[in-house]
Amino acid sequence: MTTWSQLREVQPVATRMLQNSIVKNRIAHAYLFHGPKGTGKEKASLLFAMRYFCENVEDGSSYPCHECSSCKRIQSGNHPDLHLIKPEGQSIKKDQIGYLQKEYTYTGLESNQKVYILYEAEKMTTNAANRLLKFLEEPSRQTIAILITENMGSVLNTILSRCQRIQFHPLKDHDLYEQFAKTGVPESTARIFAALNIDLNQGEGLSQDSWFAEARRIVIQLIDKVMNPKEEGYLFLHQVWLNHFQERHQQELGIDLLLLWYQDLISYHLDRHHMIVLTDQQDKLEQYQYAISLSEAKTCVYELLQTKRKLAYNVHNTLAMEHLVLQLQR
Ligand SMILES: [Zn+2]
Incomplete structure (x- = not known):
């Protein structure tokens, strides 16, 4: 699991904004993380959720402990109050958002806090987007939505206007190269991946x-x-x-x-x-x-x-x- 320090090396601005909002206790109800593939959006969203649920955080620190049961459950993908929504087939459908709404009317299983992360948010159908909109308009105090997209232009303006937007910049060839080198990808291959802007996950798979x-x-x-x-x-x-x-x-x-x-x-x-x-x-x-x-x-x-x-x-x-x-x- 990535740490804030690692993320800051490649996304200094986005990381600083997120860490600040945690430290200063100014967490928004809804975020939109936007930027090209492989720029750390998913990692940042999980890290953010981990810090939110971590049982050992100190006031004023943006770092989760990575050790408590909440942190571990997020790492293994089964925290009951963290919901990940991905397109089913080609789109995110109304029922997927509807399910969430229902879920949130019950009190949180572990606490009253809930985080949901919507991957490929631009793939919401209009109905799904409208339903989400209602949800965003009545934010429950302890609910945080993180929408992730590579294509902000395809997200409805009404939704955009309700989210705090965090931009993830394309990695510079050099940064990407260094990231690959750290994961043990051979130098000549790392150079190719960086030149082709292949993201870390895909590159690690390809190199093997x-x-x-x-x-x-x-x-x-x-x-x-x-x-x-x-x-x-x-x-x-x-x-x-x-x-x-x-x-x-x-x-x-x-x-x-x-x-x-x-x-x-x-x-x-x-x-x-x-x-x-x-x-x-x-x-x-x-x-x-x-x-x-x-x-x-x-x-x-x-x-x-x-x-x-x-x-x-x-x-x-x-x-x-x-x-x-x-x-x-x-
Ligand atoms: Zn923890």
């Missing part, structure tokens, strides 16, 4: 996944194929690439890895060696900078971005990739 190691190898193989006129890029695409990058998120990651390689080639051409992400590819970059000019490398980046767009618009992956390979082929 043999699929990802193989994906990196296949990306370099494809580059070798398209760089050499005699090699059959097209054949490789069908025999290897398409078998490995099957799911949509895998296909997108494949393109992202190719993008990193071509962007590094551009950095190499421009003598911006400090910006190179794939540091283990330096030999190859040096070799290929003669085969492909700066403007050709830029064209390749453009083609890769086009391919990403096509995938986002549901163009068939095989078609999009066939076209890409023809464009990358020297």
